[in-house]
Amino acid sequence: MSERKILLFHKMHGLGNDYVVIDESVEEIIPEEKKGEISAELCTRGFSVGADGVIFVVKSTKSDIKFRIFNSDGSEAEMCGNGIRCFGKYVYENDVLKQKQMSVETLGGTKELTLHVENGTVKSIRVDMGTATFKTREVPMASDKEEFIDQELLVEGEPLKLTAVNVGNPHAIVFTDDLEDVALDHMGPLLENHDAFPERTNVHFVGVLSPQEVEMLTWERGAGFTMACGTGATGTVISGYKLGLLNKEVLVHLPGGDLQITVYEKDGNLGAFMEGDAVSVFEGIMEVEL
Numbered sequence: 001m002s003e004r005k006i007l008l009f010h011k012m013h014g015l016g017n018d019y020v021v022i023d024e025s026v027e028e029i030i031p032e033e034k035k036g037e038i039s040a041e042l043c044t045r046g047f048s049v050g051a052d053g054v055i056f057v058v059k060s061t062k063s064d065i066k067f068r069i070f071n072s073d074g075s076e077a078e079m080c081g082n083g084i085r086c087f088g089k090y091v092y093e094n095d096v097l098k099q100k101q102m103s104v105e106t107l108g109g110t111k112e113l114t115l116h117v118e119n120g121t122v123k124s125i126r127v128d129m130g131t132a133t134f135k136t137r138e139v140p141m142a143s144d145k146e147e148f149i150d151q152e153l154l155v156e157g158e159p160l161k162l163t164a165v166n167v168g169n170p171h172a173i174v175f176t177d178d179l180e181d182v183a184l185d186h187m188g189p190l191l192e193n194h195d196a197f198p199e200r201t202n203v204h205f206v207g208v209l210s211p212q213e214v215e216m217l218t219w220e221r222g223a224g225f226t227m228a229c230g231t232g233a234t235g236t237v238i239s240g241y242k243l244g245l246l247n248k249e250v251l252v253h254l255p256g257g258d259l260q261i262t263v264y265e266k267d268g269n270l271g272a273f274m275e276g277d278a279v280s281v282f283e284g285i286m287e288v289e290l
Contacts (some may be wrong), residue, residue, distance in 0.1 A: 002289050002290060003289070003290050004287050004288070004289050005029070005287065005288055005289075005290050006152070006284070006285060006286075006287060007022070007029065007030075007285065007286050007287070007288045008022075008023070008284075008285055009021060009022050009042075009282040009283065009284055009285075009286070010023075010090060010094075010280060010281075010282075010283045010284075011047065011049060011280075011282050011283070011284065012049070012055075012084030012086040012089070012090065012278060012279060012280050012281060013082075013086070013179075013226035013256075013278070013279050013281060014081075014083065014085045014086050014204035014228060014256075014276060014277070014278045014279070015082055015129060015227055015254055015256030015257035015258075015259070015276060015277075016227025016228055016255065016256025016257065017052050017080075017082040017083070017132075017226050017227050017228045017229065017230075017256060018050075018051045018052055018227075018281070019051050019052060019053050019054065019055045019069075019080055019083055019086055019284060020039075020042050020043070020049050020051045020053075020054045020055070020083075020152050021054075021055045021086060021087070021090050021248075022054065022055070022056050022057070022058050022089075023056045023057045023094070023096065023186070024057060024058050025058065025059055025091075025096050026063070027107060027131025030238055030288075030290070033286070033290060034077065034290055035054075035056070035070060035076075036070055036074035036075065037074060038054075038068075038288055038290070039053070039054035039071075039072035040072065040073060041288070042288075043071075043072035043209065044053055044072075048286075049284070050288070051072065051132050052071075052072055052220070052223045052226050053069050053070055053071050053072060053077070053080065053223060054069070054070045055068070055069050055080075055083050055085065055086065055087055055090075056068040056069070056070075057069065057090065057091060057096060059118065060104075060105040062105055063102075063103040063104055063105035063150070064097055064099065064102045064103045064104065064111070064215075065091055065096070065097050065102060065103075065104055065105070065107075065109050066088050066104070066105040067079075067083070067084055067104050067105065067106045067111075068106075068107070069083050070222070070224030071221065071223045071252070072222065072223045072224075073222045073223070074210060075219070075221075075222045076107070077107075077222065078106065078107040078108035078168050078169040079106045079107065079108030079109075079111070079167075079168035079231055080169075080229075080230065080231060080250075081127065081129065081229065081230015081231040081232070081233065081234060081259075082228050082229065082230040082252045082276070083276075084104060084111060084113070084125075084127055084230070085113075085125040085127065085230065085276060085277070085278040086104070086131065086278040086279075087104065087116055087126075088102065088113045088114075088122065088125045089122040089125065089278040089280065090280075092115055092122050093120070093121065093122060093253055093280070095274060098121070099115075099116045100114065100117055101113065101114050101115070101123055102115075105289075106168065107168075108130075108167075108231075109130050109168055110130075111127055111128060111129065111130065111168075112127070112128040112152070113125055113126070113127050113128075114126040114127075120182055122140050122278065123153065123277065124275060124276060125275070125276070125277070125278060126273055126274070126275040127230070127274045128271070128273055129167055129168065129230075129231065129234045129271065129272050129273065129274050130167070130271055131163050131169065131266055131267075131269040131270060131271035132166065132234075132235060132238045132239075132270055132272075133165070133166045133269075134147040134148070134149055134163070134164070134165050134166075134242070134268070134272065135147060136148050136164060138166055138262065139164045139166045139170045139196055139197075139201075140166075140170065140197070140199055141164045141170070141197055141198075141201075142196050142197070143164075143196060144199055147164075148162070148163065148164040149163050149164075149239075149242065149243070150162075150163055150175075150226070150243055151163075153194070155187070155190055155191065155194065156190065159199045160174065160191075161175075162174045162191075163175075163239045163242075163243070164197075164201070165235045166235075166237050167231050167232055167234045167235045167238065167272075168231055169202065169204045169221070170197060170199060170201040170202065170221070171199070171201060171203075171204060171231065171232055171235040171236075172191050172197070172201045172202070172203050172204070173204050173206060173232075173235060173236050173239045173240075174191075174203070174204065174205045174206065174248070175207075175208060175240070175243075175245065176205055176206065177208050179205055179206070179207035179217065181252060182205045182217060184205065184217050184219055185225070187203070187205070187219075188219025188224065188225065189205050189219070189224075191203040192219060192221055194261075200221045200222070201221055202218065202219070202221045202229060202231070202232055203218070203219040203220075203221075204217065204218050204219075204222050204232045204236055205217045205228065206236050206240070208240065208245055208246070209253075211246050211247045211250075211251065212246070212247045212249060212250050212251065213246070213251045213253070214236065214237070214240065214246065214250060214252055214253065215252075215253040215254075216232065216236055216252055216253065216254055217231060217255070218232050218254070221231075226256075227254065227255045227256030227257075228254040228255065228256040228257060228259070229254070230276070233252040233254065233259045233261055233274065234239060234261055234272045234274050236252065236261075237250045237252065237261040237271055237272060238261075238263055238270045241263045241270065242270060248263040248264075249261075249262050250261060250263075250264075254274065257276070257277075258276070259274055259275065259276045260274070260275045260276065261273070261274055261275075262275075
């Protein structure tokens with residue numbers, strides 16, 4: 001028998017990538033078996049709050065705090081760059097974790113956040129996104145190649161050059177000279193659900209403006225077109241740096257705004273810091289049927 005429960009939530013966004021944030025740091029509010037279903041309902045624009053995803057603030061046994069995120073289709077994602085900045089702002093400003101530096105557990109590994117705070121308000125968040133992997137078995141990608149870097153993949157019978165990378169979640173990066181002509185609504189789903197990506201993938205088309213500046217369009221796994229993607233921007237810059245197209249410090253222009261990505265090298269691998277803001281839009285209360 002279903003029951004109705006009062007749900008307190010915050011609506012936030014990072015560069016237009018918007019989320020419903022639910023605080024479960026004290027107690028579970030949405031039962032585990034219902035999280036995907038309720039998340040999909042909450043994200044449905046026009047019929048509920050509307051969002052690209054739902055973020056849950058959860059206690060952690062291995063880090064300061066734990067981040068979980070569900071896409072608008074109800075699937076759980078490993079990580080989300082714009083989402084984790086919203087998460088950092090939320091937990092600090094709502095006294096869940098009053099630390100300007102915090103370690104955050106995610107399904108994509110532990111992330112270290114540094115918050116820039118002025119008069120109690122979080123103005124920007126710098127996230128150590130960790131190191132990337134290009135190994136196809138770790139992306140994951142079905143390929144006989146150990147790495148798939150600037151290689152051709154057949155899409156509807158036509159070759160398309162892309163780079164596959166995992167920065168906590170999987171990404172397909174396509175550098176193009178014709179960004180304005182990209183049919184994202186067509187190509188995005190084709191690549192997201194391509195047989196080469198057994199767990200689906202996020203898709204990004206990227207135009208290089210200079211070695212320190214790019215513009216990017218995103219088709220997000222489980223959400224479709226989004227205004228921005230922090231992990232995608234990170235994967236893009238690391239890929240561009242590896243290909244010799246980009247410098248270590250790159251400004252990424254997305255439809256929702258800009259992110260600063262700084263590449264570093266650690267133990268022979270490439271990682272990156274991502275820096276940008278997050279915005280609290282409103283807080284609300286509603287009934288949900290469980």
